[in-house]
Amino acid sequence: MTAVTVEAVEEVGTRTVALTLETPGGFDAEPGQFLLVRATIDGSEERRSSGNRSETGGVEETGYYTLSSPDTDGTMEITVEYVPEGTLAPWLAERTAGDEISIEGPFGDVRYTGEGDAVVLAEGPGIGPAVGIAERAREGGHDATVVFWGEDPPHRDRLDALEADGATVLVVESLDEAVDSLTGSDATVYVFGFESFVRDAKTVAEATGAADVRAESFGPR
Numbered sequence: 001m002t003a004v005t006v007e008a009v010e011e012v013g014t015r016t017v018a019l020t021l022e023t024p025g026g027f028d029a030e031p032g033q034f035l036l037v038r039a040t041i042d043g044s045e046e047r048r049s050s051g052n053r054s055e056t057g058g059v060e061e062t063g064y065y066t067l068s069s070p071d072t073d074g075t076m077e078i079t080v081e082y083v084p085e086g087t088l089a090p091w092l093a094e095r096t097a098g099d100e101i102s103i104e105g106p107f108g109d110v111r112y113t114g115e116g117d118a119v120v121l122a123e124g125p126g127i128g129p130a131v132g133i134a135e136r137a138r139e140g141g142h143d144a145t146v147v148f149w150g151e152d153p154p155h156r157d158r159l160d161a162l163e164a165d166g167a168t169v170l171v172v173e174s175l176d177e178a179v180d181s182l183t184g185s186d187a188t189v190y191v192f193g194f195e196s197f198v199r200d201a202k203t204v205a206e207a208t209g210a211a212d213v214r215a216e217s218f219g220p221r
C-alpha cells in the first residue's frame with residue numbers, strides 16, 4: 001500500500017470527478033489499468049458498511065479505479081462516478097488538494113501501451129480510460145475513436161480537444177450506431193463499463209469482425 005497526495009479534484013461531469021494524484025517514485029502504469037484505493041471512512045458518516053470496522057471506529061472500504069490519464073509521468077488521474085448512497089466513491093469526491101489516499105497496483109491486463117489504432121467503447125466512468133487511451137494514441141500519431149453510450153459524457157473538454165486533434169468521438173443511444181466505426185477497422189477495440197454494457201459491447205464489436213477486443217468490467221451496477 002502506498003500513500004499518494006491528491007493534487008487536484010475537478011468536477012468533470014454529472015456526479016463525476018477526476019482526481020489528479022502524485023505518481024509515487026518507481027510507479028508505472030498504462031491507461032486501462034486500475035488502482036485499488038483503500039480508505040478508512042469515519043464511522044460517524046453513517047454510510048453503508050460492507051467493509052471491516054477498524055479499531056478507531058472507521059470502516060475500511062476498498063474500490064478499483066481505472067487510470068484516465070494518458071500516462072503516469074509525474075501525475076496520474078482517476079475518474080470517479082459516485083452515487084450519494086455509495087461509500088468510497090462519494091468519499092473520494094470529497095477529497096481536496098493536499099489530502100493523501102492509499103493505493104495499491106497497478107492491476108489489469110487490459111492496457112494501451114501506445115501501439116496501434118484504438119477504438120474505445122465506454123459507458124459511465126468508462127469514459128475515463130477512453131479519454132486516456134485516445135490521448136495516448138493521438139500522441140503516438142495513431143487513429144483513435146471514442147464511442148460513449150449514454151448522454152452528456154464527462155470529460156467533454158478533453159473529448160472536444162481529441163476531436164479537434166483528429167480523433168472520432170461518438171455519443172450514442174444505441175451501440176448499433178458504432179457499427180460503421182468498427183466494421184473493416186483493424187484497430188484494437190477496448191471496452192470499459194459495468195457488466196451488462198461490457199457484455200453487449202463485446203457482442204457488437206465481435207459481430208463486426210473486430211479481431212482484438214479487450215474488455216474490463218467494472219462489476220455489476
Ligand SMILES: Cc1cc2nc3c(=O)[nH]c(=O)nc-3n(C[C@H](O)[C@H](O)[C@H](O)COP(=O)(O)OP(=O)(O)OC[C@H]3O[C@@H](n4cnc5c(N)ncnc54)[C@H](O)[C@@H]3O)c2cc1C
Nearest residue numbers: 063064065066079080081085086087088089090125218221
Ligand atoms: C476493474 C474495475 C475498475 C473500475 N474502475 C472504475 C472507475 O474508473 N471509475 C469508477 O467510478 N468506478 C470504477 N469501478 C467501480 C468502483 O470500484 C466502485 O464499484 C464504485 O465506485 C462504487 O463504489 P461505492 O463504494 O461508492 O458504492 P457502493 O457503496 O459499493 O454502492 C452503493 C450502491 O450504489 C450502487 N452504485 C454505486 N456506484 C454506482 C454508479 N456509478 N452508478 C449506479 N449505481 C451505482 C451500487 O450498485 C450499490 O447498490 C471499477 C470497478 C472494477 C472492478
